[in-house]
Amino acid sequence: MLIAKYMPELEQRSLSFAEAVREALEQVMEKDPRVIVIGEGVPDPKAIFNSTIGLRDKYGTGRVFDMPLAENGLTGVCIGAALNGLRPVMVHQRIDFALLAMDQLVNNAAKWHYMFDGKASVPLVVRMIVGRGWGQGPQHSQSLQAMFAQVPGLKVVMPTTAYDAKGMLISAIEDDNPVLFIEHRWLHDIQDIVPEEYYRVPLDQGRILHEGDAVTVAAFSYMALEALTAAKALRTELGTAIEVLDMRSVRPLDVGLVLNSVRKTGRLIVADTAFRTGSIAGELISQVVEQAFDKLKTHPVRITLPDHPAPTSYFMTEHYYPGPQTIIDEVLKLVGVDRHSDGYKKLCAVTQRRGPHDTPNREFSGPF
Amino acid sequence: MLIAKYMPELEQRSLSFAEAVREALEQVMEKDPRVIVIGEGVPDPKAIFNSTIGLRDKYGTGRVFDMPLAENGLTGVCIGAALNGLRPVMVHQRIDFALLAMDQLVNNAAKWHYMFDGKASVPLVVRMIVGRGWGQGPQHSQSLQAMFAQVPGLKVVMPTTAYDAKGMLISAIEDDNPVLFIEHRWLHDIQDIVPEEYYRVPLDQGRILHEGDAVTVAAFSYMALEALTAAKALRTELGTAIEVLDMRSVRPLDVGLVLNSVRKTGRLIVADTAFRTGSIAGELISQVVEQAFDKLKTHPVRITLPDHPAPTSYFMTEHYYPGPQTIIDEVLKLVGVDRHSDGYKKLCAVTQRRGPHDTPNREFSGPF
Amino acid sequence: MKQVRAMDTVEQSQLFHSMLRIRRIEEALARKYAEQEMRCPIHLCVGQEAIAVGVCAALNQTDLVFSNHRAHGHYLAKGGGLAELVAEVYGRETGCCGGRGGSMHLIDLSVGFMGSTPIVGGTVPLAVGAAWAATLKRNRQVTVSFFGDGCFEEGVVHESLNFAALHKIPVVFVCENNDFSVYTRRTERQPDRPMFEIAQAHGVEAATGNGNDVEEVFNIATTAIDKARCGLGPQFLEFRTYRWREHCGPNFDDDLRYRLPLEIEAGLNACPIAHYRSKLTKANGLSGLDIDRYELEIQAEIEVAFNFALSSRRPGIEDANRKVYA
Amino acid sequence: MKQVRAMDTVEQSQLFHSMLRIRRIEEALARKYAEQEMRCPIHLCVGQEAIAVGVCAALNQTDLVFSNHRAHGHYLAKGGGLAELVAEVYGRETGCCGGRGGSMHLIDLSVGFMGSTPIVGGTVPLAVGAAWAATLKRNRQVTVSFFGDGCFEEGVVHESLNFAALHKIPVVFVCENNDFSVYTRRTERQPDRPMFEIAQAHGVEAATGNGNDVEEVFNIATTAIDKARCGLGPQFLEFRTYRWREHCGPNFDDDLRYRLPLEIEAGLNACPIAHYRSKLTKANGLSGLDIDRYELEIQAEIEVAFNFALSSRRPGIEDANRKVYA
Ligand SMILES: Cc1ncc(C[n+]2csc(CCOP(=O)(O)OP(=O)(O)O)c2C)c(N)n1
Ligand SMILES: Cc1ncc(C[n+]2csc(CCOP(=O)(O)OP(=O)(O)O)c2C)c(N)n1
C-alpha cells in the first residue's frame, strides 16, 4: 500500500481528496450498475466541492440524483432502495444536516441486519462533510463522528489522504453494511498520490503516518495532518520522534494499532476534530487504559475542540482549533522538554501558520 | 439531604419514582403558571406509567397536552414556546423516539443561548424513558444518554431514586437550559422516602450510595441499584466494602466525586446502562485517567451492555443485562479474591435473581 | 390497465378465509398470551383484517410490503409463514427473526414481506425506496406501505409522499384509519380535515373507502396497484376501520373508557368478517358447513404452528451477538 | 376583523423606502465582501425585498418573526438594528450575536425578531411554538415564519402545519418561492403541484400572490395576519419571487448556467423596487428628488453602520467559551 506523500514524485499521479472521491464513485459506478448517487447538489454546477462532477453526464439521470430537502425521508428511501437491490451513496454537504436523519440511520440502517436475523442487509454509504472555517459557525461545523460511532451496526470512517479516500470509498460501497464516510472539508483540496486503478483500503485499520518512539499520537481525519506537521518539526528541530497514527476508522477503532504503538512509546495523545466531552478520543483512551494500563508511563492526553459550539467570528475562532503547536506542546509536556529552549522557539517559528487561520489554504476566498 | 432507603421507615412517606415525578410536575405547575406538559399519552388513561395522572384534571387542557406523532416538529414547537416565555416539559415514552428530534435538540435547543450571545435561552425539559425487558427489542430499549451528553449546551440527568427524581425534576424545570431527564423504565415502581415539600436536588452532582474503600463503582441510573445490591452482599458475605456512586448526572459529569473516591480506593469500575463503545462510562474513565492516572492501582473497568442491539427473545436476553453478579465478579477480579471460596459461592446465592429476568418486579406481567 | 371485474366465488371465499384465519390466529395469540410465555409487546389487528386481506389479495407474490407495529395481518395476508410468526412471538430460534424481533419485527422475504418495525413512520420511506429501486431496475414490481392514522402525522410521511410523487414511484400508501393512536383520539392530534386530501395535494392520487368491507378494499386496491404498476405514480388509500382490542396486549380495554360505549358497539358491529360472512352466505352460497370446515382447518393449522413454535430450540446468549454486521 | 383599506401616500413611501434601504444595504455588503473581512457565509435577498417588507409592514412591533439563512431583509424590515447586523457580519463584539452567529444568525428581541438560523426548516416549528405560547398566555401576538420553497420539502414543515391547524395557532407561514434551492430547480425536488394547496389540505388557510409586488404582499399579509390574530387559525402565504445573486456569497453567478438567460432577464425585469418606483412616481407623486433624498439618507446610515462595525472591538477566544449555559 502506498504511503501518503504530500510532495508527490514526478512520475506518479497526484489527485486531490475531492478528485479521489470522484474517481472512486466513477469507477464503482462503472463496475456495478447497482450503485446510485444522490444528494442535495450532487448534479449541480458546484458538484459537492467537485467530488461528483461529470457523474450525471456519464451515468444519466437514472443513477445520479439531486434530492428534496428531506434528510430523514431520503435516508429511508435509500435504505429501502438498498433493501431492494441497489447500493446507494448519499451525500450531505454538512454532517450537521444528518442529525435530521438520525432516526433512519440509527433505528433502521444500523439495526436492520441484526434485527431481521441477517436475512437482509443495508449496503448504504452516506458521505458527510465536516465544516470548518470561514464563519461556518455553530450549526455548520460540528464533528459528529462519536454520535454515530456509538451505534452498533454502523461503520464509520474518516479517511485523511486522497489515497485512502479513494480506496476506502470503494470498500465502503462494496461493503454490505451502512458505512458513514466522513470527510473533513479542509481535506478536499489536499493532494496525494492516487493510482488510477481500482483498489480497496480496509475500513477497520488505522495506519502509521510517521514512526517514532517518544509519544504515540493517534489522530483522526484532519488532525492526522496536523500531527504529521508536528512530527516533522519535532524530528527536525528537536530530534524527537513521535509516532503518528492516522486512525482512518472510527467504528471499529483500530485499538490494536494504538496498543502496539503505546507498548513502544508508553505515552498516548489522541487528537480529534470534535468537542472534548463524549469524543471518540475519550473512547479510545478508555479502551487503551482498560487493556494496557501497565504500558503507560503517564496519563493519556486528549487534544480536541473545547466544549462549546464554534462561534462564527473570525476573531473568536482564532485559537479555537488545535493545530501542530498544540500537539507539540502536549508532546513536550509528556516527555518533559524545556519550553524555554532555543530549539523550542525555533520549532514554534517553523510550525507557525501563515495566512488566515480560517481557510484551508491561501487560495480559498469564501464563502463556502 | 435524605439518603435513599429502599425500606422506608414507618413515619416517613414513601413514593414510587413515577409518583415522585408526578408530584414534582404537580408542584411546579402549581407554583409556576408558565409550566406546561406535553407528550404522546400524557393525558391518556395510562398517563405515562402513571407519572402524569390527574394533571389535566387539575390544570386543564390549556396546560396539559397530548400531541401528534411528530417528535421533531413538536420539540421545535416546545423550543419556540420556551423562547416566548413558557417552560414546557415534553415526554417521550421511549428515548428511541427522540432520535427523530435530534435536529431540534442538538441544532436548536442546545445552541440557542450560545449562538445568540445569551440573549435568549431555552428552558425546556424533555423526559425520556429507557426501555428494558419484556421483549422491548432493538428499537425500544436503547440507552442513548451518551449521544446527548456529548452536546455542549444540553444538560442530561439520570436520577435513580424517587427522592432524586422529584428533586431533580424540579431543578430541571426551574433551570433556564434544556435539560434531558432520562428515566429508566425499571425505576418507575421503586419506592423511596420522598418528602411532601418542594425541594431541589442539583443537576450536576453525583452522590455516595454506599461507602467503602476497596473499589469505586461509579454507576448510572438503574445500574446504581444493581451496584448497591452488590455492595451490600459483598459487605455482608465477604466483608469487602466497595464505594457505590450514583452518578445522577451525565452532563456535566461529577468527575470530582469520582476522583475523590478513587483517591481512596485506587480502583475504578464504571457501570452504565448503555452499549459499551461510545458509552458515557468510557468518557468518565478517560477523564479519570487524564486527571488521576497516578491514583489508580490497576486498570479501570467498564460494565455495560455488549455492543449489539437488544434482541427481543426472552431466551436471548437472559444474560444480556449485567447485574449485581457481574459487578461482584469484576470487583473480586480487581481486589484479587478467590472465586472458588465458600464465601464467594454464598455471595452468588444471595444475589441471585429470583423470578423472570425480563421484568422489573414479580408483579409485572407485560406487555409494556 | 385492467378493469376491476366482479369477483368469482372462489376468490370471495379466499378473502373470507384469509380474514377468518387472521382473526383466529390473533385470538389464539391473545388466549395464550396470558400464559406469560410470549414475552414481547403484541399489537393485534382484530377488527382490521379486511384491509390487510383486501390489499394483499390485489398484489402479486413478487410485489413487496412494508408494515408497522401492528403487522400480523399484513404479514399473514401477504403469505408470511404462520409457524415462523408464532415461533417469533415465542422468541424461538425458528421464528422469522430467530427471536431477535418478536411480534413487532416480522419478515418473510420469500413472499415479499420486507419487514415491519415499531418506530412509527420508520418503514414508510423504505417502501418508497424499495419501489423506486424497482423502477430503476425497470421491473414492474409494486410496493405497499401499511401505516396508521397516527403515523400520518410524522413528517417523514410527507417527505415520502413528495418524493414518490416527484419520481412517479410505484408505491401504494395504505393508511388504516382507526381513529386512535394508542388511547389518543385523532381530534387531539389532527385538525378536522381528511388525510387523503393532503396526499392528493402532494400530487399523489388518492382514494378512500370502508376498511371493514373487504371487497371494497380489494377493488380500490386493485385499481390503485394497477395504476402504480402502469407508471401512473404513487397512490394513497385511506380506509376507515376499528381496533377491537387494547392498543398493545391481548385484552379488551374498554374499562379504560377512552372510547364511548356507543362507539365500541358500532365498531364491533362493523365486524368485517361477520358482514362478509352474511354477504357470502346470501350471494355466493357459502354454507355453514364450509365455514365449519374453514374453522377446523385453521384450528389445525394453528395447533401445528404453536406446537412447532413451542417445540423449537430456545436461542441463547451465544446467538445474541452474531449478525451485527453483514 | 379589519378591512384592508387603500394605502395612503406616506405608507406607500415607507414601503418603498424600506425596500430601497434593504437593497442598498445588501449591495453595500456585497461590495465590501470582496475585501475578505466579512468571513462568513452570506445569503443576500436582493430581488426578494418586497416579501420581507410587505409582510413586516403588516405586523405590529410586538409581533414576532423567525427566519432562515436568507434573513437580512426580514431582520431589517422588522426593524432590526442595522449597525448590529453589519457588526455581526464582521464578527465584532457589537454584532447582534456578539459575533457568534454571523450573517446566518440574526436576532433583535427589541423588535420581535426572534432569530434566524441556517438549518433549513429549523425555525418553522419554533414560530409555531412561539405563537402557541402567545395563545396560552392569551395575548394577541402573531408570529411569522419566513422560509423558502426548498424548506417546504422538510417533514418538519408539515408537522408544523398540522399542529398549528390543530390548535388554531396564530402563526403565518410565509413561503418565499424563488424556485430554487441552491442551484437545484424545484422540478428536481417537487412534483408539479402548488405548495399552498398542501397547506390548505392541512386545514391551514392559504393565499398566494406576486412576491415582487409589495402592495400585493402587504394586502395579502394584512388580511392573513388579521385573521390569525382574531383566532381564525394559522395562515399560509406563498409568494413567487426571484433571487438575483448567487445562493451564497456576494456575486452574480449566471455564468454557472443553471438558470436560462431568458429566466434571468425576466427575474431582473420583475424588480420589486423599480416597479414600485414607477408606480409611485405616477400615482403618489414620488419624485426624483424624494428618491435622491432617500438614497442619501440610506447611504449615510450605511456608512455610519459600517464605521460602527469596523471600529467595534474584536472579540477574542476569551469570549468564545462563555454563555454555553444560561
Ligand atoms: C416515532 C414513534 N413515536 C411513538 C411511538 C409509540 N407508539 C407506538 S404505536 C403508536 C400509535 C400509532 O398509531 P397509528 O399509526 O394510528 O397505528 P395504530 O396503533 O392505530 O394501528 C405509538 C404512538 C413509536 N413507536 N414511535
Ligand atoms: C437541513 C438542511 N439541509 C440542507 C441545507 C443546505 N442549504 C442551505 S440553504 C439551502 C437552500 C434552501 O432553499 P430555500 O428554502 O428555497 O431558500 P432560498 O435559499 O431559496 O432562499 C440549502 C439546501 C441546510 N442548511 N440545512
Ligand SMILES: [Mg+2]
Ligand atoms: Mg390508529
Ligand SMILES: [Mg+2]
Ligand atoms: Mg428557494
